[in-house]
Amino acid sequence: MEQGVSFDLDLIRRYDQSGPRYTSYPTAVEFDESFDEAAYKAACARSNESGRPLSLYFHIPFCDTVCFYCACNKIATKDRSLAPPYLERVYRELEMQSALFDKSRVVEQLHWGGGTPTFLSHDQMVELMDVTRRHFTLADDETGEFSIEIDPREADASTVKLLRRIGFNRMSLGVQDFDERVQAAVNRFQTEAQTMTVLEAALAEGFRSTSIDLIYGLPFQSVESFMKTLERVIEVNPQRLSVFNYAHLPERFKPQRRINEADLPAPQVKLDILQSTIARLTEAGYVFIGMDHFARPDDELAVAQRAGTLYRNFQGYSTHAHCDLIGIGVTSIGMIDNTYGQNRRELPEYYADIDAGRLPVFRGLELNRDDLIRRDVITRLICHFQLDKAAVAAQWGIVFDDYFADSLAKLKGMEEDGLVTVDADSIRIQARGRLLVRNICMAFDAYLAVKTGPIGFSKVI
Ligand SMILES: C[S@@+](CC[C@H](N)C(=O)[O-])C[C@H]1O[C@@H](n2cnc3c(N)ncnc32)[C@H](O)[C@@H]1O
Ligand code: SF4
Secondary structure (H helix, E strand, O other), rough: OOOOOOHHHHHHHHHHHHHHOOOOOOHHHHHHOOOOOOHHHHHHHHHHOOOOOOEEEEEEEEEEEOOOOOOOOOEEEEOOHHHHHHHHHHHHHHHHHHHHOOOOOOEEEEEEOOHHHOOOOOHHHHHHHHHHHHHOOEEEOOOOOOEEEEHHHHOOOHHHHHHHOOOOOEEEEEEEEOOHHHHHOOOOOOOOHHHHHHHHHHHHHOOOOEEEEEEEEEOOOOOHHHHHHHHHHHOOOOEEEEEEEOOOOOOHHHHHHOOOOHHHHHHHHHHHHHHHHHHHHHHHEEEEEOOOEOOEEEOOHHHHHHHEEEEEEOOHHHEEOHHHEEEOOOEEEEOOOOOOEEEEEOOOHHHHHHOOOOOOEEEEOOOOOOHHHHHHHHHHHHOEEEEEHHHHHHHHHHOOHHOHHHHHHHHHHHHHHHOEEEEOEEEOOOOHHHHHHHHHHHOOOOHHHOOOOOOOOOOOO
16 A cells, blocks of 8 residues: 655644554553453463464663653663662563463564663673573574664664674664754763764674664754754664654653753644654655654565554564563563553562562453454554454454444544545545544544543644
């Protein structure tokens, strides 16, 4: 299908409301503590019957310094001695987790996220990968997708060489903005040379995919300043780009209180930046994958989108739809069989559980049949911008138009506005609806329908 996205200022203004990002459905807001260790173990046992491949997510929470905009789960510290006791617990957790899964199940996808995985020393990174291989069977380099989030301030050519040697074949780099005034306002000082060193090393070492994170909506950004950063990024030609909208929620994320609101670009400027970014990236040959993500047409995400096999999970878009996901480390979320389970969110509690020989899963959710059906619909829409009603009906044994009568009624206004077309056979999100794909998915979200009042999600755009 054609992959275009069009920018309609009037529509974006009208539809700009808070909404989930659908890295899961139901979203984490619905998790509760009745889902415990026993429920998690039961899900693992069921999942073994399926024999599906596995995906491993490791959360490394530490960061050397705090970026004021940051909304990630992190612990800012200069104290590197915090890493060994954390890794000790991660190893114990790996051991406990691996006992729950059949050895024949291959890990096709592995990801280190944060915080900052490169906070770890070279020796610690080697050790973490060794222990992982001791407990799990990793796919070979050809079929496995092994990725890491890199802070270029914490890595050089030797780090990249080592990461490739221990098995990583994909990376994403935090950049955000090259402009020095912006960097000073958000406390993230990072030279272009630091970023380029890592990118060049990735190319030399044979990393299959590199991705760069940018953020628009930061203090002092203008269209001109952001386009300068974008030009530099386009010159180095990463396979993927994430261009995130800065979510300013200072009541929720304490470091954001150190950002002076008067320095933030006006909403109109943010929209202008977004519009120019989309135009420039499209001109440079990138495809809009959806939800902040762009990729070269030959990148596997773009290929999977065209083939109808793209998937979305807690790490964003993915090509490994069929895996059960095991979350390791503080705050990590797993997705096993028909459940989501999240680990303890504070280090002392995470440590206490592990030290007592308990899995640190403390809350989650078991999806019921309606959740599974709606998750399927939302995933199809957010990944492929279209949905074949007959395919969903056959998959779940439902009459699509009856089952989703309420949702289809909610789409009416969006149909009239040209965001989406609905006919007897399909739902298709049009070019002008693609930036607003979240709004369209929200029509199928049973939990939003019953909620009233503020729900604490960030804005759609
Ligand atoms: C865990 S960080 C990436 C790895 C490493 N910590 C770094 O910063 O280089 C994940 C990404 O989330 C994005 N991010 C963090 N806080 C954000 C916010 N408030 N709004 C939008 N994007 C944000 C940034 O682009 C960041 O690179
Ligand atoms: S953006 Fe990355 S380095 Fe900065 S505070 Fe967040 S997780 Fe840490």
